[in-house]
Amino acid sequence: MPELPEVETVxxxxxxxxxxxxxxDVLLNDATVSEQSExxxxxxxxxxxxxxxxxxxxxxxxxxxxxxxPGRQAEEPAAAAASAATAVSPAASAAPAASPALPAASPAxxxxxxxxxxxxxxxxxxxxxxTGQVLFRPGPAERPPRFVWLLEPRTELHFQDVRRxxxxxxxxxxxxxxxxxxxxxxPFGEDFTVEYLRRELEGRRAPLKSxxxxxxxxxxxxxxxxxxxxxRARLHPLRASGSIGPREARRLHAAxxxxxxxxxxxxxxxxxxxxxxAGVRGSFQEILSVYQRTGxxxxxCGTTLRRTVVGGRGTHFCPHCQPxxxxxxxxxxxxxxxxxxxxxxxxxxGGPPAV
DNA sequence: AGTGGCTCCTGGCGGC
DNA sequence: TGCCGCCAGGAGCCAC
Numbered sequence: 001m002p003e004l005p006e007v008e009t010v011x012x013x014x015x016x017x018x019x020x021x022x023x024x025d026v027l028l029n030d031a032t033v034s035e036q037s038e039x040x041x042x043x044x045x046x047x048x049x050x051x052x053x054x055x056x057x058x059x060x061x062x063x064x065x066x067x068x069x070p071g072r073q074a075e076e077p078a079a080a081a082a083s084a085a086t087a088v089s090p091a092a093s094a095a096p097a098a099s100p101a102l103p104a105a106s107p108a109x110x111x112x113x114x115x116x117x118x119x120x121x122x123x124x125x126x127x128x129x130x131t132g133q134v135l136f137r138p139g140p141a142e143r144p145p146r147f148v149w150l151l152e153p154r155t156e157l158h159f160q161d162v163r164r165x166x167x168x169x170x171x172x173x174x175x176x177x178x179x180x181x182x183x184x185x186x187p188f189g190e191d192f193t194v195e196y197l198r199r200e201l202e203g204r205r206a207p208l209k210s211x212x213x214x215x216x217x218x219x220x221x222x223x224x225x226x227x228x229x230x231x232r233a234r235l236h237p238l239r240a241s242g243s244i245g246p247r248e249a250r251r252l253h254a255a256x257x258x259x260x261x262x263x264x265x266x267x268x269x270x271x272x273x274x275x276x277x278a279g280v281r282g283s284f285q286e287i288l289s290v291y292q293r294t295g296x297x298x299x300x301c302g303t304t305l306r307r308t309v310v311g312g313r314g315t316h317f318c319p320h321c322q323p324x325x326x327x328x329x330x331x332x333x334x335x336x337x338x339x340x341x342x343x344x345x346x347x348x349x350g351g352p353p354a355v
Numbered sequence: 356a357g358t359g360g361c362t363c364c365t366g367g368c369g370g371c
Numbered sequence: 372t373g374c375c376g377c378c379a380g381g382a383g384c385c386a387c
Contacts, residue, residue: 001379001380001381002381003381032363058381127381127382128381129380129381129382130364130365130379130380130381131364131365131366131380162364162365162366163363163364163365163366163379163380164363164364164365165363165364165365165380165381165382204357204358205357205358206357206358206359210358210359213381215381215382222380222381223379223380223381311358311359311360312359312360312361312380313379313380313381314378314379314380
């Protein structure tokens with residue numbers, strides 16, 4: 001599951017190959033990948049050079065320059081599309097019709113008009129969600145990519161995404177602030193201080209785990225790194241956010257940064273399907289302390305790790321290292337003492353049961 | 356306002 | 372062996 005470290009890994013890998021390349025054309029094989037149509041995306045992306053790669057939370061941002069030789073755009077991409085549709089994926093044209101219940105895509109999805117946007121630079125924003133993979137110069141694939149960027153010099157960027165939750169947007173830079181409005185600070189940014197964390201925690205009844213995963217509070221933290229950070233901070237995931245004291249907040253702040261940095265250093269966690277744009281797996285999953293280790297012994301104290309559900313998400317913790325003192329969130333009362341026992345063989349339930 | 360629960364989507368797994 | 376149904380999860384949306 002791509003979270004901040006995985007998206008950062010993708011960004012760093014793409015930095016070595018994507019900037020300077022020209023996007024010749026954009027092909028949508030799956031209309032549901034974007035709320036914008038293929039022609040609309042083409043108008044915003046094709047004929048432009050990649051000028052930069054950034055990340056905001058779990059979003060990957062590709063900066064594109066103003067269109068080059070605008071006069072030629074109309075004919076060239078169409079020809080490229082025709083050749084690529086067969087070369088890339090025979091099933092490309094069999095894209096499903098747009099779902100009637102097209103999921104709304106973004107916090108504040110700006111609908112860019114192609115005509116208005118085609119003159120200046122643009123940004124493309126990609127969210128990998130659960131299983132999205134950005135692959136540079138990919139080999140043959142089992143399934144057609146959900147979208148393809150044809151690049152010059154001749155190569156391709158593919159977006160593979162088994163569960164089809166990933167999304168693509170394109171708009172002028174002026175709309176970026178609106179798009180990301182409401183998203184919390186970057187963990188490695190200046191705004192994410194211990195003071196900020198304390199202020200945000202204060203008075204909240206939601207469980208700590210839910211707080212950490214709320215993108216409005218902190219950008220980029222998902223299920224894996226929330227569980228790992230809470231273990232590192234020795235805080236129970238069901239503690240009420242508002243019950244966290246100053247020292248605990250400092251510990252949580254440090255643990256978050258350390259955990260995310262460790263994820264980046266290990267080039268992400270490849271638990272389900274994460275690979276970087278070169279198809280390389282990360283290694284953070286090899287040093288996980290609690291995530292998906294239900295029933296295994298804690299690496300610190302040997303206690304059998306447990307699993308519960310917080311905010312509908314599988315949550316893994318050590319009952320000894322992460323004690324419950326300090327006040328629980330209201331909804332957690334009924335869960336006390338009822339964490340699910342280890343479930344052998346279950347995908348996300350963790351490993352084999354402890355004897 | 357804040358919070359929990361449902362929804363999307365698919366592969367993998369358990370159970371019959 | 373083969374089929375059915377459940378489960379995982381990021382984030383938008385809705386109800387309470």
